[in-house]
Amino acid sequence: MAKPPVDTYEKMINFIQSQLRSKKFVANYQPVMIKFLLQNGNQSKQQIAQELxxxxxxxxxxxxxxxxxxxxxxxxxxxVTKQGTIFSLVLKNITALEKQSIIDEIDSSISRHTEFAKTGYLPLKDARDFVKELKLKSPKEWVEYVKSGNKPDNIPSDPSSFYKKKKTGKDKE
Structure with a gap:
């Protein structure tokens, strides 16, 4: 089922900050496609694939x-919406300043992805040392810290699950 439309500047910024930045970085496809459509208007799947x-x-x-x-x-x-093979952003009627702000946010997301692709997550010991320095008192405080957006990309949101999988070799997704 489709979610409510991302049809305002505020909703687009929220989508980029909450969805694109909070996900484990697998690929840069979403921010690249959004930016391409924002800069070039409606595009065919073939044109988008070429940009990717x-x-x-x-x-x-x-x-x-x-x-x-x-x-x-x-x-x-x-x-986005799809009509045949043409994709369009749902977002319409934004100012030039809002458009540039969205592009800047997307560029930041792509840059973070590129950096993460080079480095990946910290080793367990380094991640543990970083978290200890935060002096958090409970798992609830960790969840709040993650939600704040201050967590570095190189530490997983759920370290115990990630490092447990890695240790047992179950991270081959």
Whole structure:
């Protein structure tokens, strides 16, 4: 079921900050597609796939990007609509300043993804040392810290689950 439309500046900023930044960084496809549509208007799936290919340094054949789930994910999240093979942002009627602000937020998200792709999560000992320095008194305080947006990208939101999987070799998702 599709979520409510991301049809205002505030909703788009919230989507970028809460959805794109809070997810484990797997790929940069969502921010790249949103930025491409924001800068170029309605685009075909083929044109978007070409942009994804360019923004990912041509790591795979360009046709690979026709099959990635970003198209469905952004439709399901109310960010874009699809008419035939043409995708459009739901967001309309924003000022030039709002548009630039969204682009800046997206660029930050893409930059964070790129940096995370290079480094990944900290080793368990380093992550544990970082969390100890926070002097949090309960798991609830950790949850609040994660929600605050201050948690570094290189520490998982659920460290015990992530490092347990890694230790047992179950992180091959």
């Amino acid at each position: 290919w360019k923004q990912n340094h041509a790591q795979r054949n360009s046709s690979f990007y026709l099959g990635v789930p970003v198209y469905r994910v952004l439709v399901d999240n109310g960010v």
